[in-house]
């Protein structure tokens with residue numbers, strides 16, 4: 001009789017311990033991610049998608065470097081391009097645009113083989129956002145508009161974007177890539193305008 005009771009009690013104890021362990025594990029599994037959430041950054045920031053297919057772009061792919069600058073980190077997190085009116089970046093952007101884009105889009109982005117990029121008409125309205133323009137440069141669009149992630153780093157793309165926005169000659173109210181302050185200070189590009197080679201700012205002169 002005693003033995004039977006004892007063994008029953010032991011069994012009960014074990015069950016209780018096992019249950020507590022299970023519950024504990026359950027609680028840990030549930031509460032850990034919940035606790036980690038507020039600390040982690042809001043997702044990984046901006047999700048970039050191919051302009052034509054909508055497929056997600058992997059911005060770690062392509063030409064090495066130009067991913068750890070403060071401007072790129074901020075852009076990947078918030079979609080804000082901090083080079084937009086920085087003369088040192090415009091100077092570089094002008095040169096990169098001349099090498100990589102102007103052959104098809106024209107010296108002033110007025111359009112040639114490819115469409116004009118300096119007016120308020122866009123085949124893909126996503127290009128009115130700098131994140132959309134970045135995606136088009138990174139992943140390409142149709143036909144002759146191939147991806148440029150093998151010859152430009154993300155940082156260089158931000159410089160090109162700044163230059164394209166600088167060439168804009170359309171109505172300022174349609175320049176949705178500018179904030180209110182930038183719209184107030186907006187001056188349309190004048191042909192022949194020269195940016196000093198030694199302009200100071202966030203962008204170091206490109207290596208020749």
Ligand code: HEC
Nearest residue numbers: 100101104113114115122123124127136141142144145148
């Ligand atoms: C070999 C020629 C060629 C080169 C080089 C080229 N493009 Fe294009 N681009 C095109 C063509 C053609 C289209 C039209 C494609 C389409 O409609 O899908 C286009 C489309 C675009 C668009 C979409 C415009 C809109 O109205 O929505 C953007 C933005 C763009 N290009 C930017 C660039 C930038 C920036 C560069 C340089 C990094 C570049 N392109 C280099 C030929 C080119």
